[in-house]
Amino acid sequence: MPIRSGFVSIVGRPNAGKSTLVNALLGQKLAIVTHKPQTTRNRIQAVLEVPLKKKTTRQPGHPAAQIILVDTPGIHKPSTELDRRMMQEVHDALESRDAVIFMVDVTHRLPQEGEIVTGKAKLSLDEHNFTLGLVKKLDCPVILALNKIDELQRDQLLPQIAYWQKQHDFAAVIPISAKKKDGLERLIEAIIAVLPLGERYFPKNQITDQPERFLVAELIREKVLLYTGEEVPYAAAVVVERFEEPVKKGAATRIAAAIYCERAGQKAILIGKGGAMLKQIGTAARKEMEYLLGGKVFLELFVKVQSEWRSSRGFIDDLDWRKQLEDLAIKQSNEE
Incomplete structure (x- = not known):
């Protein structure tokens, strides 16, 4: 029986919470997670089996799906051979994908129009623009996951949503907390909605291709x-x-x-x-x-x-x- 299936690359700046999201969706630890940026150096494939959810009067439901999540290193401007290899892992993940989750850390200060910044603030802005530039070049559905909403007041989230909606035509904008596992069901539904009909790429009981x-x-x-x-x-x-x-x-x-x-x-x-x-x-x-x-x-x-x-x-x-x-x-x- 056909299901929804496909490869979904997760991209974003360092420390956006990409690996935490993978572990939260799987319900177990696969990708290593620390508070230090650029913890992830290789792309990691995680296989998420999603059962059929029947339609009810209150819930739209969704078909069964196999989502292959591709965790990637944080997007940054490379300065060493290791950095260049990490960025190559990102580009490889973006070449063979059906959809992309663009993860944003909502605790990062949004850039202000016409603002002149220096030092660390300028480096952060350059990284922001570099990452957004990669996302804008994509020709597949991109779901924006606004992560770490547990660290924001509700009224602080609305400006984040408004800003990002102006930056790109996202397939969906989903506020989440990967750490608290908040909003993940909505995120899964948004992913399934953009995946094509197909067959399983991996056996049901396999959770990764990593040895x-x-x-x-x-x-x-x-x-x-x-x-x-x-x-x-x-x-x-x-x-x-x-x-x-x-x-x-x-x-x-x-x-x-x-x-x-x-x-x-x-x-x-x-x-x-x-x-x-x-x-x-x-x-x-x-x-x-x-x-x-x-x-x-x-x-x-x-x-x-x-x-x-x-x-x-x-x-x-x-x-x-x-x-x-x-x-x-x-x-x-x-x-x-």
Whole structure:
């Protein structure tokens, strides 16, 4: 039986709440979330199954749907090779989509006509205009999700709606709070309304196309972001060097991962006094891995210095989980 199905890319400035929205819609954690901007570095596909909602006298109802949500890095002007790769992830997500959710943080101050700004305010305005410029070029339905309404007074929301409605012909404008899960049903209905009739792209019980190796690496990087200061997180990358599934029931999955940074000083921070920081990162990550994998995990972490890796195209290529899977398949083929 045909259903509504399609790919819906979620775009917006850093820290707009895109990953929080993905997790809220799924009802479980898939994308890592922190208070730091540019936490997401790769596009992540999440599969949301929506059952048929029958029409009633009070509710219009909607058909069953499979929505493939594509979480993307925050839109920003790139300054390093890593930034350029992140923006390429955004452009790739926008090339193959049926609709787009444009997420806006309503706590951001709206630009004033004719206003002259400098410093951080100018950088914010440039980022605002750069993001809006990308959205205006889209030739598909764009749903505007005004996020973080729980942090605004009701009378402050109306100017936000009025401003954004003048910027683009949005398919729908939906105020939401991804954190509080407010307005999500209306958002789902708006998405389904613009999706084409089709078939499922993924089996019903599959929630993502991401391999477990990538999800594990992201959990480690999330803890680095949460537990270390302003400098270290953006200079940190995680590579899973070994992932051995349990050979018998009840045995542990054995994982070895390297946390890369750019300087010896950053390495010292990541390790901490007597290894305390690395232990804290590892313990927190391991607990979430055990929930994710449904069993015991033995985790080994190492910290390595790769000078200026964010400007190295070769190193950044190697971080791509798709390339890692290709290299792993080649290695296994050669060993057979």
